[in-house]
Amino acid sequence: MTLASSPVGRRERNKQQKLDRIMDAARELFAQYGVDEVTTQQIAEKADIGAGTLFLYAKTKGELLLLVQNDAYAAALDQGTQDAAAESGVVEAVLALIRPIVECNRAQVDNGRTYLREMVFGDPDEPRHREALDIVAKTEEVVATTLQRAGGIEEIRAAASARIVSAVMFLSMAASVNVDSSVDEIIQQIAQQLRVLLPPSTEGRG
Structure with a gap:
């Protein structure tokens, strides 16, 4: 040097x-x-x-929250990606993928809901907000890959379905009606919607 x-x-x-x-x-x-x-x-x-x-x-408290939570969410996504690889059924694989993210969000409910608001309504050009949006995009990519692998769903449909899965997950975590809901209860809600979204014939296919 x-x-x-x-x-x-x-x-x-x-x-x-x-x-x-x-x-x-x-x-x-x-x-x-x-x-x-x-x-x-x-x-x-x-x-x-x-x-x-x-x-x-960080110029605001919201940016500080993003600074902390982005790392936690990225780690949760990595864990979910590993967990999903062990599942063969498409619904089971997607639920395994998103469970660590839901657990991360519910570790402190108010913080988790504030994080989602900052993610959605924050300035996308601000670095911390952009990182959060990148995590959302990566989540959708991993969901799409999981749908193709475990469900045999074609690429274009898998990408579209992944966006719906992402929206369902984030809405379920952010909704005021679910403030007191446990991780298992939120996962159950998401599972019910996944079974409507994903054709029965895709479950359990390798």
Whole structure:
């Protein structure tokens, strides 16, 4: 490493360390109190940085929530992708895929619902919102692949059906009527709709 590159490396490391502290602080406070009850000042103090520094990484509390939740949702999707691979029935495979996402969303219900609102209504050009939308797109891609593999559904129809599955899942998690619903209850609701969407002849096909 040259002397000229050393300061850049240190700056990047310092930025990453601050970002890690911000994420840890936001994650802990949001989990403990809920996003609506936490202020950006509390997060800055817990991360041991100034409020001005915090705003360099996230300008709003919604962006901070996205910063934390995007990682969690991406990990849940990875887990669901692995779980779905072990299922041969198309409905079972899709349910295995989305269960970790529902579990992630319901870990703190108010946070999960706020995250979905930020995802849908936030500025798509803002990096954290764009990352959230990328997760939605990746979810639809994985659902479509699962429908093709487990259900023998053609590519074009699988892609269209995947968008419907994604909409059903996110609406089920966001709906006010489901605020008190458990993960199993939401999965059951989604399963009922999947069985209407997916022809019976596709279930159980390899």
